[in-house]
Amino acid sequence: MTTENFPDIKSIAYEGPASKNPLAFKHYKPDEVIEGKTMREHLRFSIVYWHTMCGQGADMFGAPTALRPWESGLSGLDLAKARVPVFFEIAEKLGMPYYAFHDRDVAPHGKTLRQSNEYLDTIVALLKEQQQRTGIKLLWGTAQLFVHPRFMHGAATSPNVEVFAYSAAQVKKALEVTHELGGEGYTFWGGREGYATLWNTDMKRELEHLAKFLHLAVDYAKEIGFKGQFYIEPKPKEPTKHQYDSDAAACLNFLREFDLLPHFKLNLETNHATLAGHSMQHEMEVAGAAGALGSLDANTGDLLLGWDTDQFLTDAPTATQMMLSLMKYGGLTTGGVNFDAKVRRESVDPEDLFFAHIGGMDTFARGLKNAAAIRADGRLSAAVKQRYSSWDGTLGKSIEQGGETFASLEKLMLEKGEATANASGRQEFLENLVNDFI
Ligand code: XUL
Ligand code: CO
Numbered sequence: 001m002t003t004e005n006f007p008d009i010k011s012i013a014y015e016g017p018a019s020k021n022p023l024a025f026k027h028y029k030p031d032e033v034i035e036g037k038t039m040r041e042h043l044r045f046s047i048v049y050w051h052t053m054c055g056q057g058a059d060m061f062g063a064p065t066a067l068r069p070w071e072s073g074l075s076g077l078d079l080a081k082a083r084v085p086v087f088f089e090i091a092e093k094l095g096m097p098y099y100a101f102h103d104r105d106v107a108p109h110g111k112t113l114r115q116s117n118e119y120l121d122t123i124v125a126l127l128k129e130q131q132q133r134t135g136i137k138l139l140w141g142t143a144q145l146f147v148h149p150r151f152m153h154g155a156a157t158s159p160n161v162e163v164f165a166y167s168a169a170q171v172k173k174a175l176e177v178t179h180e181l182g183g184e185g186y187t188f189w190g191g192r193e194g195y196a197t198l199w200n201t202d203m204k205r206e207l208e209h210l211a212k213f214l215h216l217a218v219d220y221a222k223e224i225g226f227k228g229q230f231y232i233e234p235k236p237k238e239p240t241k242h243q244y245d246s247d248a249a250a251c252l253n254f255l256r257e258f259d260l261l262p263h264f265k266l267n268l269e270t271n272h273a274t275l276a277g278h279s280m281q282h283e284m285e286v287a288g289a290a291g292a293l294g295s296l297d298a299n300t301g302d303l304l305l306g307w308d309t310d311q312f313l314t315d316a317p318t319a320t321q322m323m324l325s326l327m328k329y330g331g332l333t334t335g336g337v338n339f340d341a342k343v344r345r346e347s348v349d350p351e352d353l354f355f356a357h358i359g360g361m362d363t364f365a366r367g368l369k370n371a372a373a374i375r376a377d378g379r380l381s382a383a384v385k386q387r388y389s390s391w392d393g394t395l396g397k398s399i400e401q402g403g404e405t406f407a408s409l410e411k412l413m414l415e416k417g418e419a420t421a422n423a424s425g426r427q428e429f430l431e432n433l434v435n436d437f438i
Contacts, residue, residue, distance in 0.1 A: 046098035141178030146191030156213035194240030211258035265294025288329035295335025319367025
C-alpha cells in the first residue's frame with residue numbers, strides 16, 4: 001500500500017550535488033561513512049507526526065489552507081486511522097529511520113480520559129503494525145498537555161490539583177504506549193508550565209510540583225521497565241509569557257536543584273534557542289559541557305519574526321555549527337535529528353512535505369560533512385587549544401589541581417608585577433577559516 005497516496009514519488013535516492021531532481025538527495029548519502037559511522041548513524045533522522053500529519057496551515061488569523069486528499073470527509077477516530085499509513089508512506093520514502101509523536105496528535109481527545117485511552121490504544125496498534133512493516137522506529141513519545149482548556153493554567157504546575165492528577169494519568173499512559181512501541185526516549189516540553197502573570201503565581205510551589213511530577217514519571221518508568229532516555233525540551237515563551245524550562249542553563253539548574261539530572265538530558269530546538277536570545281551553538285555547548293546533550297529538534301525560526309515559525313533549516317552554516325558541537329560531545333546516542341518543522345501555510349501541495357524534508361536532510365548532511373572536514377583539518381581545534389596553552393604550564397596545572405591559594409597567587413603576582421601580555425583572539429581569522437569549509 002506504500003504507493004497509494006504518492007504513486008508518482010518513489011523512494012528518495014542520493015543523486016549527488018549536480019542533480020537537478022527536486023526529489024533526490026544532493027548530500028545525504030545514508031551509507032557514506034564519516035569518522036567511522038554512516039551518515040544514517042550520525043544523523044538519526046526523525047520525522048514528526050504533529051506537523052507532518054496534523055499541520056493544516058491554520059494560523060491565529062486564518063483557516064486551514066492545506067486540505068489533504070486523504071482527509072476528505074473524515075473526522076475523529078476515522079481521520080486518525082486514515083493518517084497512519086500516509087505518515088509511514090512519507091517516512092519510508094524519505095528513508096527516515098525514526099519518528100516522534102504526541103498522544104493527542106496520533107489519536108483524538110475522547111469525552112473522558114478512559115475514552116481517550118481507548119482511542120490511543122486503537123491507533124497505537126496501527127502504529128505498531130506500520131513500524132513492523134517498515135522497520136521505522138520510535139525516537140520518542142510525549143504527552144500533549146497544552147491544547148485542551150483543562151491545561152490553561154498549566155499541567156504539572158497547575159494551581160488545580162486535579163489537573164496535576166489528570167496530567168499524571170495522561171503521562172502514565174503515554175509512557176506505557178511509548179514503551180510498547182519500543183520508544184528510545186520520552187520528551188517533556190512544558191508548553192503551559194510557566195505563567196502569564198506573577199500576580200497570581202506561586203513560582204516556588206509550581207517548580208516543586210513540576211519536580212515532583214518528573215520524579216513520579218521516573219519512578220513509573222522504572223516500574224514498567226522503560227529504559228528510554230528522558231528529555232526536557234527548553235523553550236522560553238509561547239504559549240506562556242515565561243516557561244520555566246526557558247533555556248538549556250535554566251533546565252540544567254532546575255534538574256540539578258531537584259535531583260533529576262541523572263535521569264534527564266536536553267532535547268534542544270533551534271527555533272527555541274533563537275526565542276531565548278541564544279544561538280543553537282550556545283545551547284548545544286551549554287548542554288554538552290554538562291553531559292546533557294541528548295537530542296535535537298531540527299528547525300529554524302525567522303530572525304525577523306519573534307515567534308516559533310518551526311521552519312525547515314536550509315542554512316548550511318548553522319547546520320555546520322550544530323554538527324561541530326554535536327561531534328565534539330560524542331554525537332547522538334539515543335537522540336536524533338528530529339524535524340520538528342512544518343511547511344509554510346502557503347505550501348499547500350502534499351509534495352511540499354517531501355521537498356521540505358529532503359531540504360532539511362540535505363542541509364544536515366552538508367553540516368555533517370563540513371564539520372567532519374573542519375575536524376580533519378584540525379586548525380580550528382588547534383587554535384582553541386593554543387589559546388589556553390598557558391594553562392598547560394606549571395602554574396595552570398597547579399591551579400587546576402588545587403595546588404594554589406589566593407595568597408600564593410598574590411605572592412606570585414607581587415613578584416612579577418604584571419601578567420604576561422594577552423594574545424589575539426583571532427575571531428576574524430577563525431571565522432574565515434570556518435567559511436572555507438562551507
Ligand atoms: C513546541 C515544540 C513541541 C515539542 C514536543 O514548540 O517544539 O512540539 O517538540 O511537545
Ligand atoms: Co520541539
